[in-house]
Amino acid sequence: MTHSYEYDVKMACGGCASTVKRAVGAVPDVESIDTSVEKQKVNVVVADNVTFDQVKLAIQSAGKQVDGGRIITSEGVTEMPVNGPVAAN
Secondary structure, X not given: OXXXXXXXXXXXXXXXXXHHHHHHHOOOOEEEEEEEOOOXXXXXXXXXXXXXXXXXHHHXXXXXXXXXXXXXXXXXXXXXXXXXXXXXX
């Protein structure tokens, strides 16, 4: 089985989207990644063992701000809380 996650991510350009794809793609068991700069969305399909927060942290570790997110299932959509942007090191 798989999980589908959607994140609201601030991305200014295609380079930002590529950075997010690389970071999320480094998470084991990610099956697909779709980014939209226009919609400021990142959609990810992962294996059951990958959590919403694991993917969120990968996006944040790439320096991108996650403003919101949701888990998408056949039963509906569950909004997930996100804590503010990661502080710069």
